[in-house]
Amino acid sequence: MKARHALIDLEPLRASPAFRRLWAGQVLSTFGGQLAFVAVMFQVWDQTSSAAWTGAVGLSQAVPLIVLGLFAGAAVDRFERRRFYLITVSGQVVVSGLMAGQLVIGPVPVGVLLGLVAAQAAFAAAGGPVARTVLPQLLPRELLAGGIVLNRIAFQGAMLIGPALGGLIVNAWGVGVCYLVDCLSFLAALYGVLGLPAMHVQTVARPGLRGIADGLAFVVSTPVIRGALITDLAATVLAMPVSLFPVINAERFGNDPRTLGLFLTAIAVGGVAASVLSGSFTRLPRPGVVMLAGSTGWGIALACFAFSPTPWAAFGFLALAGAADTISVVSRSTILQLHTPNELLGRVTAAEQIVGQAGPDLGNLRGGLLAQATSPLIALASGALLCVAVVAAVGATTPGLRSAAGRDRAVA
Incomplete structure (x- = not known):
């Protein structure tokens, strides 16, 4: 019994169907995101052969997070959270769909690609805080840590498997397939968010910088x-x-x-x-x-x-x-x-x-x-x-x- 209690706690998945569906969608979308990251890095290098440009990928991801992060957090505390979450995930579906469009129209210029990466990062910067507010409303206090661990191991699993598989897919079928898988994975995340209950905030945050x-x-x-x-x-x-x-x-x-x-x-x-x-x-x-x-x-x-x-x-x-x-x-x-x-x-x-x-x-x-x-x-x-x-x-x-x-x- 003691040995079993040392293992990861799966009770959050059994206790909350809404959390279970949300978690499954997050597992798939995190995995798809790793495939897309490998594809972006390969495409930027393939088009530029420049370490400065590949470094700019990280900058395109970091700037929206830093600039928008606190404003997004304030917005999460002002508006109904399920609707806000739906907007952020829907935005990620649209952006990943535009990136997957390269399967049809061919590779876009690197500047356009980095703009799409920045747009994806902006929706992620807004979606991150609202995703973290969901767990306490789906799980009782005693299962909260277990839910956080489940989210953590989903990320770690994607980090272990996603980049290697992304390289294989790029080599076999090109970057567009990675972007397409990423878009489909966000549809799974959207399905998970649709199953959430409404989450209103009783005391609404003051607007803007205040x-x-x-x-x-x-x-x-x-x-x-x-x-x-x-x-x-x-x-x-x-x-x-x-x-x-x-x-x-x-x-x-x-x-x-x-x-x-x-x-x-x-x-x-x-x-x-x-x-x-x-x-x-x-x-x-x-x-x-x-x-x-x-x-x-x-x-x-x-x-x-x-x-x-x-x-x-x-x-x-x-x-x-x-x-x-x-x-x-x-x-x-x-x-x-x-x-x-x-x-x-x-x-x-x-x-x-x-x-x-x-x-x-x-x-x-x-x-x-x-x-x-x-x-x-x-x-x-x-x-x-x-x-x-x-x-x-x-x-x-x-x-x-x-x-x-x-x-x-x-x-x-």
Whole structure:
């Protein structure tokens, strides 16, 4: 019985048909998105042979998220959420359909393609916060963490399988087929959203910048929320290792491309393993303590990776880091959901989305610059140890993160 309880909790899928259908649609759309990403990267490189242009793909995705994220969060707290969700997913269906149109009209210029990527990212930036507000209204409090883990493992599974399959499809049938599969997968997501109940907000957010300011004020003035986001920033901005992988591989492991590829795979494998065994931590009564432990484990594992003498030791420590990251991410999302009033949930989850996606980019930039000025070992080890120190400081100064799950959030 105890061993079974350590496995991922599937009860959310059994308890809520609406969540089950929504989750299935998200699994398919996330997988389709990975195929489309590979196709975009291949098409941009094929048309330009320029690393600057392939880098611009990331910029096209990041700018809408940063610019629109907080405004989208405020809109989620103003309007009926199911309708808002339908608009965002429908927009993604339309954009992916336009990209799939290249099967008929042929490849579009790279500028047009990046414009479509930016439009897709804009709808995703708006859809992210509203997707995070849905779970508390579909699942009881005790199943919330399990639902978050199920969403997490869907993303991880797509990351493991999607890019490789996308490469095979591009090689066999071209980029257009990837875009077509992506469009069909969003239709599955749309079907899932159509099954949701109406979700009205009792206390409507103030319009424009005032509503955003209200959300940010809540984040700053609520110690548990503030501490959770600072912990995430410490883990990503201070200790993100990805930009250092190529130089560490070159200096320590003979610049073998197979080793470099396995670095990221090891992190993903650790994350999937933690998700499969997530019952061991999602059922615990103190998600704040679990989050702090996970973030600390992330820093310690990366510090050990920095001094790894062999590739296999490096893979092992990166797998531990991936597991710790999943534990931290799931627990942090659970804390934010449980401690945020329903009328503020869109804005708070928008802040979480921005921190979760912009933090790693800043962390990779920090690591690269510091490695250039000092050494890769100093850049990685110092960041990992600073991460542990900041997490310890947050835990020591935020009693709410060390207590039990906290008060019930009012659900409209």
